Amino acid sequence: MKQALTFLTYPNGLKAILLLVLYLGVGFLSIQFAMLPSENFAVIWFAAGCGLVIMLELGKSGILLALVGSAILNTPTYYHFLSHSNTPYALPLSIILGIVPAAIDSWQAVMAAKAWQNFIDKNNRPPLQNPSDLPYFWRKICFMPALISMVIWHLLLTCSNTIPYAGLFTNLQQMLLLILGDTAGIFVIAPIYACWKSGELTNKFRPALPYFLALLFIVVLGFTVHNYLMMLVLPVLLLIAIHFRLAGTSIALFLLFTLSVMGTAYQSGPFIHFNPMISFINLQLFLFSVGLTLHYLALLQELLNQSKIQLETEVANRTEALAAANLRLEELVTTDELTGVANRREWQRRCEEAITYARRYQQPLSILLIDIDHFKNVNDHHGHLAGDLILKELCRICTAELRATDSFARWGGEEFVLLLPGTTQAEAMLAGNKLRQSVEEQAQVEFEEKKIRITISIGVAMLEDSDPSLDCLLNRADQAMYAAKAAGRNQVQCALSHTCYSR
The missing domain is CATH 3.30.70.270 (Reverse transcriptase/Diguanylate cyclase domain)
Structure with a gap:
């Protein structure tokens, strides 16, 4: 308990407050704009990625912070549902239903952070620096923690009748959306964190700002004017990946995920289906396809840039060595070997x-x-x-x-x-x-x-x-x-x- 409360000391206390505000902010964003109209969960849960950030920044002491943040976000949602359904003891029951999922969210953050740290221990560097890092990142850090925790959470929601049982196929769709939603949260937030830690986010954000504005404009047009205008985001995203690599790509994906989910939640855009869950599944398939491709292109571009720098350095070193060898050869030609004077x-x-x-x-x-x-x-x-x-x-x-x-x-x-x-x-x-x-x-x-x-x-x-x-x-x-x-x-x-x- 003493170790869990170490974040209360300054300057960890200030960092913890900022991280909690970030967690609550992105969680509120998901609840407000990414809530499935007929269900009681968000289809994109950016707070999952913030939970990973909290664990990486605060260590074990971040467990309590993630628990508190998730409880604050979940409890009002359950109370709203239970009170409107005239459930007895709505307030204490909603608190219990808020704490248990919060514990599951915290466990998910611990699993993702452990997978992140295991990569560092094995490779002596953080992930997301090389295209070969991506399969591990997608599988171990993004998908597996979300899969394990969201299956348990879905069972909890079903058993508590927070999500009414509507048949096996429908419940499987709900579970898939929960898994994809938390996977997306880590998938989008973790690269932003990695680029922030490396300093690339600060360096690339201002030059990439015109591209971000163009992306926002195209997405808004795609959801309001003509659905197929969304195709124009692809060349813009490609330019961002080439010029600004992972730092620019991570911000672009955050904007694309957020705006696309908001548009689909308001029943507009190219992914609409008569079944709302199918609409969001269509959307997430598109977003993950684009995101996976952009991650690979961005890191491949980074690898090519590093290879170019390494090649230039090697050429410069070899040129310097050749110049030194030529100088030495000239000395041998013009100098008496024994005495060192001119020959x-x-x-x-x-x-x-x-x-x-x-x-x-x-x-x-x-x-x-x-x-x-x-x-x-x-x-x-x-x-x-x-x-x-x-x-x-x-x-x-x-x-x-x-x-x-x-x-x-x-x-x-x-x-x-x-x-x-x-x-x-x-x-x-x-x-x-x-x-x-x-x-x-x-x-x-x-x-x-x-x-x-x-x-x-x-x-x-x-x-x-x-x-x-x-x-x-x-x-x-x-x-x-x-x-x-x-x-x-x-x-x-x-x-x-x-x-x-x-x-």
Whole structure:
């Protein structure tokens, strides 16, 4: 009992009041406009769907709320019937007849909510998100709770003579209408609740409003002007299902069910039969056929939209991965794998562009050819692993000394090249000496508990008008570098002007 009254606390109390008002409102709507003229029950019972919503929102504490709401709706109906038939003790009997069906309504809501929760437990998501959810929703959540509860309720109404026995076939028709009426209530209200919980209802309602107004207009014309105008609701409903999916479809079905039942109750429209029960059975067959189709189309459209988004995301991810792979491939093509600096081919490309620019705008340009002194001895005495560490250390020091416009690359083996755009021969000599000094002071590698130090020899050559190609410029820098080695290593030598050696 304590758990059942937890909805009285704030903010659950406010939610419970709103849900009770909703329950009573849609129940009154069904009683007022969907009551079978010759019987004492509504052919569409939207309160069944609200009972499911109450149970899903409040849990077990919603049982008492659903019980109270159903009793409030049912008791006046039974009192009106019993008092007009001059039944003794009409008031207490109507209260009893109101509470017992209310208990059945609450049990129906519990069954539907349990089926809803079982789906969540099994699939880790709410129902009505995929077309494959629909058979379970239609069968387990909508139909079975209504079937079980309404058979019992019909027997209760028959035994209490609230529904007079008029023959087996007639009573079966009454039972069918009761089952379909409660099934319709869950069938219509549950999708609205699902879309409200997901936030789609708020997003889709305003854009879909013109379509809803068109639907209302067509239904009114179909029940007042010409019956076959009702056929025009089908393309409108199709557009709603395509553009606004389940959120728009659920509201459209609520409007269609409500207006169609009201029109049929007032003996107008395309479903009229001389037997009122047959009229409503015809109506419900039409409404369920349309509703089942729209549910499927709406969720199929949602699935297609999700597949489109997923495909676009996958394409974007693969495009990004391809771009990253191309970038990596470009790095492999243009970068020396060991040292991480530019390789020979990439440096030649940059140098050719720089030479073209320098000649066009009469700008100076110099290159440095760098060779590690006694590198063969390092490999012979310490192994190639130590040699690799030396190469990496040299690249680290050299790249730290560069300007943004300079280009440093591994030429091959222990030889490196440095492009200095906008640099005269004198400036290049200064840059080379600074680089040589930094290497002499900083270049040190610890390998197998031994410290290995290195020096470098540098040849400098400046681009001249007499240089027919990059190869000639490189040849002069190469000769200058060998001159530095011949002079004792660990020094910088400048190439002779106007001389192009064959290498």
